[in-house]
Amino acid sequence: MQLKTILNRVQKYKSFVYGGVYWVEGASVPTVEVELHARRNSRPVCSVCGHRRSGYDRLTKRRFEFIPMWGIKVFFLYAPRRVDCPECGVRVERMPWAAGKHRLTESYAWFLAGWARRLSWQEVAVAFRTSWDHVFRSVEMAVSWGRAHQDLSGIEAIGVDEIQWQRGHKYLTLVYQIDADCRRLLWVGSSRKAKTLLRFFRWFGRERTQELRYICSDMWRPYLKVIAKKAGHALHILDRFHIMVHLSKAIDEVRAQEAKELKDKGYDPVLTKTRWLLLKRPENLTSNQETRLADLVQYNLRSIRGYLLKDEFQLFWSYISPYWAGQFLDKWCTKTMRSKIEPMKKVARRLRKHRPLLLNWFRAKGQFFSGIVEGFNNKAKLSTRKAYGFKTYYAAEIALHHALGALPVPKTTHIFF
């Protein structure tokens, strides 16, 4: 069987035929070139308007990289024709294997993009002896195709989240679809201002926004403002994950402050290395940690009292009726306000202020349990780290859509990986 025969099985192009296949002597890595010819009497297609036009002239041969096989690089060799288009002028013809001025064939770009969902971009570049930039361009192509072809109908529930990226206070706003049957990243915006989320709603469109029934978010004021303005009809839920993050942060602050005070006063460092004891969920503690925690609880420390308040707050989520959940919330807030632990009081004040939104959690009947947003949040952080080599916002955005967007891919006759 000839290579040409295999190519005709896995990657056939209408109006073009495969010609000679040559081993390239003296190349730094084993390389094969495959000639492509236009079918006799076929007229070239204008790359701008897509109409068949008469030929104008022929350019010199170009190489387009195809999917490697057996550790051998494969290139298509083709001399593109130019068309004389009455509408667009003299243009290069459209070649079905390559988009625009890309030197990678589309099949190869989809192949690299596919691997880039499983490995880091750097790993893909090394594995297939290509450049980081080629991997990036391939993922970019896959994302723009996928975003142009994705179905955005029937979205009823969305979650708004933010992640910190790079160093300092730089944030990205992420919007997910969190319906039971479809969970994916929909949109990414730089920063976390009101303007940022307004851009999402503009992209999403008024009609689709009208169909939204549930929106989950954090207590971040710019988000609350925009959601109330743009989607006041939907049930707005402050989700469990974000609330618990606020409580954990408060405890961390109390612990750091108290540990410092104790150290300054020369006390036994009871609070050193207790950070994870206090932040972990009780059910995740090892037995050794449990013993240490039990020891710690004997001291009347602010950190411990804060910890116990947080632990008690977990009960809030187990309520079914919004009324009784509200009663619990009020009692918890009163108790916390009397605790004299400033960071905890701050959280209690915010919870009180957003009482109605908090109770919407129960009106939505816990349908959007925190696991969804939390899971996405973790994956998003991982993806931006994977794309770190590039350090631009754009690369992070592309990486996030690729990893979490559940984007469609075109149907092909052969799957290369």
Ligand SMILES: [Zn+2]
């Ligand atoms: Zn044209």
